[in-house]
Structure formats: C-alpha cells, structure tokens
Amino acid sequence: MANTQAVVVGGGICGMVAALLLKQRFTNVVLIEQADTVGGLFCSVKDSSGAAYDMGSHIPNATGVAELDEILFADADTSSWHKIARLCSGNYFGGSWDLNSPFPDASKLPQDMYQQGCGELINHTDLPESNLLYDYCANSLGVVFTESIVVPILRKLYGQDAPLKSLTMAAGLFGFTRILALPADVTATLKQLPAFDAKLGYQREADFQQRKAQDNLSEVTYYYPTTGEGIGYWVTQLQKRVERAGVEIITSERVANIAHHDKKVTSLVLANSERVLDCDFLFWSAPPFIALAAMGLTPARGQVTLRTALIFHLNFDRPLLDKKSHYLWVWDPSSAIFRLTLYPNLTGQSNHNHLSAEILCSPDEVDSFTQPEVIDELVSMGIVDPQAKCVSGQTQVINNTFPVPTTEFQAVNQQNYETLSNCVDNVVVSGRFSGKCWRQAEVLIEAYESIMQATDAR
Structure with missing residues (x-):
C-alpha cells in the first residue's frame, strides 16, 4: 500500500519535526494543533518594551543525529544564533x-x-x-x-x-x-x-x-536566538520550513473521532470543522488517553495533580548583577522561585536587562505571589541591583503544565500508552507522552528513531 497521508497531532517542536520527517516519506502530511499557534511551551512573549521572554529555560542543543540537526538548526551558522559551548548554571x-x-x-x-x-x-x-x-x-x-x-x-x-x-x-x-x-x-x-x-x-x-x-564524551553545542524574539524565533523558523515542505497546518482544532480497523488507524474526524482526514500513519504528540477516547475505547484513569507555572517576566533599567549564568536553580526553601533565566547572558547581546523567575504552584496559590515580592527576593539574592527599577514586564500563568509524577500517574499513563500501542500498529506516540523520556533532545531523538523504524517497516 502506498504511503499517501500521515497525520501529526500536536504542533510543538516534536510535532513539527515529525511532520518534516514524515513529509519525506508520505505524499501528504497534515499537522493538527489545538492552540491557535504552533510551538507549545517553546513560544515566547514580549512585554511593552519589546523584551522577549520564554516559558521556562529553553536552550536547545544539537542531538548528534545529522538529519535531525539539519532540520533543527538549518541557519545555526548565521548571526541569528548564539552558539554556547558550555552552559553556565x-x-x-x-x-x-x-x-x-x-x-x-x-x-x-x-x-x-x-x-x-x-x-x-x-x-x-x-x-x-x-x-x-x-x-x-x-x-x-x-x-x-x-x-x-x-x-x-x-x-x-x-x-x-x-x-x-x-x-x-x-x-x-x-x-x-x-x-x-x-x-x-x-x-x-x-x-x-x-x-x-x-x-x-x-x-x-x-x-x-x-x-x-x-569517557570520550563529545562536546554538546547549545543554541539561543540573538534576534530579540526569544526561543520563539526557533518556532517561527521551523513553522516556515514545515509550510515550505508542503505540510498542511491546522490550528485551533482537535480530534473528535479516530476510526480504526484491523489494527490500523484509517481516518480522523476533526471536532470543529467535522473534516474527515484519511490516515495511513499517525504521529501522536499528546496524552494517549485522548486518542483512546477518540477511538471509542475506555482509557485508564486515576488521580492526577497538575501544577501551575507562574512566571514573572521582568525587565530592569540596570544590568543584571550575574553576567555569567545562562540559567539558575533556586533550591533554597526560603524562596518559592525554583528557576531563573537570564536572557542577556543567553543571547550574548541584548538591549534589555531581563529575566524570568519561575514558580510552580497550585491554581489557587497564584494570587499569593506578587511582582514586588519577587523583585525583593531577586535583590536580596544578589541578582538584581538594589537601585534598579522594573521598567516593564509581564506575569504569565500556565495552568495544567506539569503533572505531579506519582506512581499512580505513571501506571495510568503507561497503561494507556500500552493499550494504544497494542490496539493499532500505525501509530507512534511521542516519547514525552509514552513515558520514555522528557528532555527535549531525548524526545526528538526518540521520535526520529521511532518514525524511522515504523516507516521503514511499512
């Protein structure tokens, strides 16, 4: 049977890379994203002064897989990227x-x-x-x-x-x-x-x-954009490449129904447009229980607690006091902050003195943290000059972003992954949602290897 159409569900970095890999092997590829833009947590935001911030410390690195790295960093040798030989933390x-x-x-x-x-x-x-x-x-x-x-x-x-x-x-x-x-x-x-x-x-x-x-370990090169757009520049470049490759991107849409027969997914129905997509191969970059429900199967369920990411994006009128670190961990229990991202050090050049301070909390705790208190902590920790004033910024609340990894959560997720994998054999589930790996480079390598193995076997 000819490889006619592949469908990718989930438009994050992994989903876009999967779409590009599959376009080399299928005539048509359709990428579906529930949000109104692709990129997921790798999107960036800008404040009123134009300072760009990320939703976490996102500093991609080369994977060592030539085909993957060519996709990920096609313009890495241009002035648009700051190459970082050693991450400072x-x-x-x-x-x-x-x-x-x-x-x-x-x-x-x-x-x-x-x-x-x-x-x-x-x-x-x-x-x-x-x-x-x-x-x-x-x-x-x-x-x-x-x-x-x-x-x-x-x-x-x-x-x-x-x-x-x-x-x-x-x-x-x-x-x-x-x-x-x-x-x-x-x-x-x-x-x-x-x-x-x-x-x-x-x-x-x-x-x-x-x-x-x-141990004969090779050096790892990290990259961060110098364009003033944050890591969102990476998303933009990948999206352009996906579009140039002829992949159809559908945003603000989700899968309502998945038809399957004889251990094969055959088609998907979209919820809003009710459009039917024929499907010879499905790359699923979303929780497996969603696919099972769309297939008319009963997924395993359990108690899952999801943490909220509360991120204070702050820009000051004086340089940050730490001129070296790219990102920092705050392990001291006296502070609710757990991670800082220092953008001037990441870009190697900046018109702003900006950082992001991340807190993980429950949704009902969000209002208990204030920008002045966070700034006071940053001053007391020696990151921000006591004389500095915050000239712009933005507070970002991202709900349901981080699951509390209990044994129950792991068991439920693993059971749903195995049920989906055993039910149909023309589906690849992204490593992050299969429980195999979490870090971005590992997720991309796992996706690459899974796609190669699955499509070569067809």
Missing part, C-alpha cells in the same frame, strides 16, 4: 549562590547535620534500584540529606502536601538527586564508582573535563 542554597554548580551543597547545612549526613552517604555504596524518588535518595544520599535537602525541594516543586513516598524518579528530572558533599579530591576519586557517580557532583571544572575526556 548555578544554584542558590543555604542562603548563598554557588555559580559553578547546579547541585545543592550539603556543607551549607548545620555542621552536626552535615557530618551525620556525610557518614550516611559514605556508607551507601550500592546504586539503588528503586523507582521511588524518596526511597532512592534515602538509600543513596542517606536519610539526613534526603530530609534536609531533597524533601524541601520536592515540596517547593510539587506542593507542601505532595505524596513524597509515592513520587517516582521522574520527580527528580531537574537533577537535585545529585549533590555536593565531600572535598574535591575525595569526590573525584569516589565518582569512579557508579553509586557515587550517581549522587555526587564534581567540585572542580577540571575534574569534570578530565572525566569527559576519560
């Missing part, structure tokens, strides 16, 4: 900054607690196998460091009443299951052992670079 913990490491430093804890914690950490010499984050950390870092470092971070991200003992390892995707704890020489030696490599961060850049050379 630090963290605020224990009332002070460490601008050389993203990992919280246990030595900032009270001395007796620190010494007790080090004793526990040293005695845990095996790599835990648990998929539960608390159990993993307790048997890796030890109970003292887990309770004093990890638990406050989990409560900050997932709520004071978060079911800590039910959170899966996905809850640690921001990297705080690794800490700084021991002297640099001791750390460098112990990190040759898998159990210690997984829980300790290097204290010195030289040790990290030596390890990269030892």
Whole structure:
C-alpha cells in the first residue's frame, strides 16, 4: 500500500519535526494543533518594551543525529544564533549562590547535620534500584540529606502536601538527586564508582573535563536566538520550513473521532470543522488517553495533580548583577522561585536587562505571589541591583503544565500508552507522552528513531 497521508497531532517542536520527517516519506502530511499557534511551551512573549521572554529555560542543543540537526538548526551558522559551548548554571542554597554548580551543597547545612549526613552517604555504596524518588535518595544520599535537602525541594516543586513516598524518579528530572558533599579530591576519586557517580557532583571544572575526556564524551553545542524574539524565533523558523515542505497546518482544532480497523488507524474526524482526514500513519504528540477516547475505547484513569507555572517576566533599567549564568536553580526553601533565566547572558547581546523567575504552584496559590515580592527576593539574592527599577514586564500563568509524577500517574499513563500501542500498529506516540523520556533532545531523538523504524517497516 502506498504511503499517501500521515497525520501529526500536536504542533510543538516534536510535532513539527515529525511532520518534516514524515513529509519525506508520505505524499501528504497534515499537522493538527489545538492552540491557535504552533510551538507549545517553546513560544515566547514580549512585554511593552519589546523584551522577549520564554516559558521556562529553553536552550536547545544539537542531538548528534545529522538529519535531525539539519532540520533543527538549518541557519545555526548565521548571526541569528548564539552558539554556547558550555552552559553556565548555578544554584542558590543555604542562603548563598554557588555559580559553578547546579547541585545543592550539603556543607551549607548545620555542621552536626552535615557530618551525620556525610557518614550516611559514605556508607551507601550500592546504586539503588528503586523507582521511588524518596526511597532512592534515602538509600543513596542517606536519610539526613534526603530530609534536609531533597524533601524541601520536592515540596517547593510539587506542593507542601505532595505524596513524597509515592513520587517516582521522574520527580527528580531537574537533577537535585545529585549533590555536593565531600572535598574535591575525595569526590573525584569516589565518582569512579557508579553509586557515587550517581549522587555526587564534581567540585572542580577540571575534574569534570578530565572525566569527559576519560569517557570520550563529545562536546554538546547549545543554541539561543540573538534576534530579540526569544526561543520563539526557533518556532517561527521551523513553522516556515514545515509550510515550505508542503505540510498542511491546522490550528485551533482537535480530534473528535479516530476510526480504526484491523489494527490500523484509517481516518480522523476533526471536532470543529467535522473534516474527515484519511490516515495511513499517525504521529501522536499528546496524552494517549485522548486518542483512546477518540477511538471509542475506555482509557485508564486515576488521580492526577497538575501544577501551575507562574512566571514573572521582568525587565530592569540596570544590568543584571550575574553576567555569567545562562540559567539558575533556586533550591533554597526560603524562596518559592525554583528557576531563573537570564536572557542577556543567553543571547550574548541584548538591549534589555531581563529575566524570568519561575514558580510552580497550585491554581489557587497564584494570587499569593506578587511582582514586588519577587523583585525583593531577586535583590536580596544578589541578582538584581538594589537601585534598579522594573521598567516593564509581564506575569504569565500556565495552568495544567506539569503533572505531579506519582506512581499512580505513571501506571495510568503507561497503561494507556500500552493499550494504544497494542490496539493499532500505525501509530507512534511521542516519547514525552509514552513515558520514555522528557528532555527535549531525548524526545526528538526518540521520535526520529521511532518514525524511522515504523516507516521503514511499512
């Protein structure tokens, strides 16, 4: 049977890349996006002064897959992009900054607690196998460091009443299951052992670079637009390429019905226009339960808690005090902020002194955070000049953006993914929604490999 028409549901970065890959293999490709624009969380916003902000720290990197990188960064060698050979990140913990490491430093804890914690950490010499984050950390870092470092971070991200003992390892995707704890020489030696490599961060850049050379790890290049449009420039360029390739993009639309026969999706019906799309291959970049419901099947359901992203975009009349970091983690429990993005450092050039401060909260907590309080925190943390004035900005509320990764959520999502995969064999589900991976580069590589495998088998 000829490869006639492929349909992509979900117009984020992954969906657009999938559409371009499929257009090389199918006569027609249609991309469907529920929002009124493509790009998803990689869209940017501008304030009244023209300063551009992103919905999070979105700094794409090359995947190492030639066909993928040619799609993603076709104009990367132009002046439109700032190439970043090494991402600079630090963290605020224990009332002070460490601008050389993203990992919280246990030595900032009270001395007796620190010494007790080090004793526990040293005695845990095996790599835990648990998929539960608390159990993993307790048997890796030890109970003292887990309770004093990890638990406050989990409560900050997932709520004071978060079911800590039910959170899966996905809850640690921001990297705080690794800490700084021991002297640099001791750390460098112990990190040759898998159990210690997984829980300790290097204290010195030289040790990290030596390890990269030892493991023969290639350098990773990161990119950020210099055009003043934020990461939204990337979305715009990809959309233009998708359109030039002849892919039909339909926005403000969703799938109401999916017809399937003999383990094949055969057509889709759109909800608003009631248009029927023939379908020989479906790339699904959305939660699997939506596809199952559209197929007339009963998806597994469970209790899912979704966090709201509250982002304060701020532009000041004086330069930011940190001239080095591209983004920063705020692990200190005294602040609700968990991440900062410093745009002048990302672009390498800027007409603005702007940043984004992110908070994860429940929808009913949004009004409890105010811009003046956030600015005061940034001043007290030494990011913003005490004499600086906020000249423009925007507050962005993104509801239902981040699921609390409990065992129940994981089980339900996995069951729906398996049900969909077993029901039809001409569907590929995006890695993020299959539970296989989360980080953007990994999601894109997984999508590429899945599309190659599925279409080559046809």
